[in-house]
Amino acid sequence: MSQHLPVLQVVVPLLAAPLAALVRRPRLSWLVAFLAALWAFGVAVALLHHVLSVGPISYHIGDWAPPWGIEYRVDQVNAFVLLIVSGIAAVVLPYARASVEWEIENERIPLFYTALILCMTGLLGISVTGDVFNVFVFLEISSLSAYALIAMGQDRRALTAAYQYLIMGSVGATFIVIGIGLMYVMTGTLNMADLAQRLPAMEANRTIPVAFAFLTVGISLKLALFPLHLWLPNAYAYAPSTVTSFIASTATKVAVYMLLRFVFTVFGAAFSFDVMNIDRILTPLALAAIVFMSLSAIYQPNVKRLLAYSSVAQIGYMVLGISLASVFGVAAGILHLFNHALIKGALFMAMGCVMYRVGSVRIEAMAGLGRTMPFTMAAFVIGGLSLIGVPLTVGFISKLYLVRAALEQGMWPVAVLVLVGSLLAVIYVWKVVEVAYFRQPIGDGSIREAPLSLLLPTWVLVLANIWFGVDAKLTAGVAIRAAQTLLGVGS
Amino acid sequence: MSVVVDIALLAFLAVTAFAVMKQRNLFAVAMLSGIYSLLCAALYTMLDAVDVAFTEAAVGAGISTVLVLGTLALVGHKAKKPARPRLLPLFVVLITGGVMVYGTLDMPPFGNADNPAHQHVAPRYIEKSEEETDVPNIVTSVLASYRGYDTMGETNVIFTALVGVLLLIATGEQSRRIWSADERNGGVFEESSEPVEDGHG
Amino acid sequence: MTPSVLVGLAVALPLVGAGLVLALGKWPNAREGATLVTGVALFATVMGLLGPVRSGLRPSLTLVEVVPGLKLGFQAEPLGLLFALVASFLWVVTSLYSIGYMRGHHEEHQTRFYAFFAFSIASAMGVAFSANLFTLFAFYEALTLCTFPLVTHHGTEEARKAGRVYLGILLTTSVAFQLLAIIWTWQLAGTLDFRPGGILAGTASKGVLSVLLALFVFGVGKAAVMPFHRWLPAAMVAPTPVSALLHAVAVVKAGVFTILKVSVYVFGLDVLGTLAATPWLAWAAAATIILASLVAFTKDNLKARLAYSTISQLSYIVLGALLANRWGIIGGGMHIAMHAFGKITLFFGAGAVLVATHETEISRMHGLGRTMPITFGAFFVGALSIVGVPPAGGAWSKWFLGLGTLEAGQIWLLAVLMLSSLLTLVYLLEVPARAFFGKPAEGRAPVEGIHEAPWPSVLALTITAVATVILFVHPGPVFDLVSLVVPK
């Protein structure tokens, strides 16, 4: 069965989704979803292990050899992304049970879990496929379910946020379709590897650069690259806690992966950087994201929104790494992909705990939580330190690689801006911490620590933040190898 | 002959699309978009894409129109006049369109059998599909077998749409919790000034 | 136990202590007992390393390799050992002092206080024994974060503001400059290990290395070179034992220690001496010495005056490092110990006055010397050490620093040192002078009813004052240890 792992990664959750809808009982559908996530995680671990020890896997669906059939192709890059998506799902689902029971009406819960698995399935599907149109199909699965999930938030602004996301997401997806169409018309193929072979002959052509532009803009909309991020803050802020935790740590990451895949594998670094000069656009935008979005985060009165802005800034770090186009830079981007998933997962889950007990995530609502919810706030503090990039947390490792990559190319202003971003993070994280620890608790003192079922998964991620910050050999090693694969150097 | 029909259809499409943009009665918009789909279906037939034409007619003109009308029955049918001409959207659209036109300049000419798209993967389907799958309709064989996995994804997409729709509007009653989430705490952390129906405080 | 294990133990013990403190929070006596026992055990552990290090061993311990080439590891070398010895010894004394102070002052959240105190010491040990720049930076930041709750201990608006300044400056400098410098070093040298003779020789142009040096000097915000000194006076809102140990010894010494380490083991004195930036930065330190002394004059609040005095004295050590010669390093290294004992005595004195009389302003301490003779006597001895006159230990370090300036041919720097000593003499000795010879301030009840602070506090400040004198009589061990850093 092990040769079928790539497809089982996607198909089993895909079968679990209708099952979760059919069982109709909240607890049972939760169980189905949880098992699906666990399965996906197990398969992802096996795949990563296989890829690292044996090498990339190509799976021909329907036994039609590419480019005639659809190929699943797993290498170091997407094996890592699969691990992130499924890992976060496996942690979020145990967390979801209590949180969802509290935030979602009972009769909707089975469908909620169905949508959650569908979202995960879509993201896994995007990551694992080697066919550009298949990317689009699974992108839509994940997007449609994400729109619905975000709209489940209790605040009515969740609805408008979801609508805005739907509009911008659909524009992005349509742009991607246009890009795919233009590539197809010039090459006659949809398979990534095949495209990569046929595109270099087309470099002098005017159609391919346009295809490239549409794909990049479309993907940038999906990954919320500044200034195309407008959908993100509200969507993260008003979605249910579980949804925010899951989507914030996975959806944009997979979009970044798409960017990597198209820029490096399909078009090739030589075309993207030497002909299209994509770095001249991406680097300034990434830096602008880091600075302006961190500044915006400082002024947010709602902590989930604050973290959302911070996410846009952090996406800037990933894109910055990619735009450096060196092994270290791309590795830093990929590493931050993983690390930021851990960081934001932990932070949003901590906020979910607060939501569960306090009913609000406004900054004022944090007052005194350092005393009333010590474990939740400790999780937030550690997550926040990791976000800032304090040594021995994952955030530090990301910044280390990123700054080094920038220095390697003599781009010291970039290095300085990256660090300035960290300092801005200090301000917005500390704003929350101060309120939590220095203000008197409000209310009648009925606020208690969050239940264990919420705390445990949160702390799993918090500890992962430390673990992979202290021993980053695995993650950094994979990231470096992934970057080498993408850039086609060494191995 | 076919070129004339082709151009006429495209002209009709342009008129319809423009009318959709200008029209403020949403019922009319719904009907126009249905017409747009039907015209598209006709165009697809002209372009030898009969399966697509069939589907567009059934989905675009049929299901989509029914959905829009069903929505309008719930939300009313008058659209406000746009406050003022918006320059930014126009700018974005012109740029996008300009870039696309630029991109077409090197595109292989319309309908030419030598185009690269017709030379690489497609020929094998045309030559071998009957033999390999015993299905004369190549679109069906590609859809269900060669690229069957895409179609599975597609099936999943509509299933996802259903899940989304049901999550949003499954119950007949209106959602209970549509106001600010902070309301439950007695408005201590009031975030939105939007009061509950009877107002408070 | 092998010396390597001792190194690890030195970092781990305070952590264990913190755990014990938290566990015993409900029983104050047991809790303070735990702190004291841990302190003594720690000191013994560090002492255990003295023999091996003096005999030339450099026991080391690698915990984990974070990413290839980047290790979290410890190594005992003379300079770090000296810092660790000073910090661990003074931790015991300060713990003793704290017991009197915290109880006498009826402070709240004492468990949290002692726990974070222990965490801070663990971080300081980590800094002292770090085997490479990465480890040093990790514990440097940990030290900042662990002391933050101590600075803001009272939780008042004032404390919070001070906390913001504290964290703001220390994190900004360390992240924006120091971290940048560290990653740059990593990129240039391919390693971050501390090696005798440095790791940067021949890796980049002198211009680049000059920039790098400047990044280090200003990036180590804990060394409080102006203009990044504001955090230190701000930190004075903390309870006095915190100011005494952390902001006169552990935290600030971690800063200057970092600069010494970087000078000796990253740049190497040979490289350092050739850089254009070195003399300029030395002058920045010199300016800090003078300016901080002048500011100290204007402060009536005793702790504020001591804080500015600290800023001034820290720059002596920075200056020592930047002289880039043997005497400068020896003088700087010795000053870590000498200043520590002197300054902690002064802070203990300030705290004792506060506990006994609730006075913080110098102008209101007239006549207190008569009722608190031990306190002010000790204060006098401490002040002498800071000024650098016999019979206190500070005389030796200043002597070697002076030698260093001469060897570097910087006669004007020597003049700066002299002038500053003169200023220090005036602003520090003013305090005991007023206490012994001044008349009681108006508006305050006469001195009856006031007596010495609780006995643990008095005992502590006596110990440090005596130690200051002993360091004058017996500077040998300190000198021997430091000179191992820069063999002839």
Added chain:
Amino acid sequence: MDDRVILRVGSKILIPFILLFALYVQFHGDFGPGGGFQAGVIFAAAFILYALVFGLGAAKAVLPPIVVHTCAAVGVMIYAGTGVVTLLLGGKFLDYNVLAHNAAHGQEWGIFSVETGVLVTVFGVMVAIFYAFAGRRRAEP
């Protein structure tokens, strides 16, 4: 029960033909335009017509929501399940060749099976979405 009698009678006559046409589209998909998706839409159209003419309640009586919801889910499972069966028979996912003794036959079976899945899902989804919209009461401003 009044002036819409022609509509009612007309649709009653029409609906069976629509259903029949849907089946034709489904099974003729191999040879001409059409297939599971189009057939599903037409199938659904028949019921939607029924609901429009006879009312939502009547339609739900004939075809309860739970049935259409189940259809939607089961269709997906049929499709993916076909793939799983091919896996279990030792082939690649969706490799229909292993479904029968010769490859072309297997393909036929496989395509039929997945088209059925598509039909069932599309039918279920379309009717269910229609139910959802039609069953929603108008929001009073």
Added chain:
Amino acid sequence: MKEVLGLYNYWIVIGLMMIGFYTMISRGNLVKKLVGLSIFQTSVMILYISMGKILGGTAPIIIEGRENVVYTNPIPSVLILTAIVVGVATLAVGLALVVRIKEAYGTIEEDEIHEQDDVM
């Protein structure tokens, strides 16, 4: 001349796309935005199908017993079948959202919704 005519076809389609796109991003009515999206997507589909067309070709359904038939490229058709489904799926979810927004805000005009949300 023929080549310009060939491209002319594409340009009209691009014009259609842009009308849809403009409707979508410039109009404040939420339903109209979705119709604009739908026109945008449909026009992209026309582009695809145009790319697949071979002049003088016939629909890609194998005709038994005849040789030398030129069949139009089936791949764009296959892709667009999927795209149509995706389009209607997006439309359905979008419309459901509009229904909910109407219930929550009492309006489906973007500016009025913003007004309600901005009054903090």
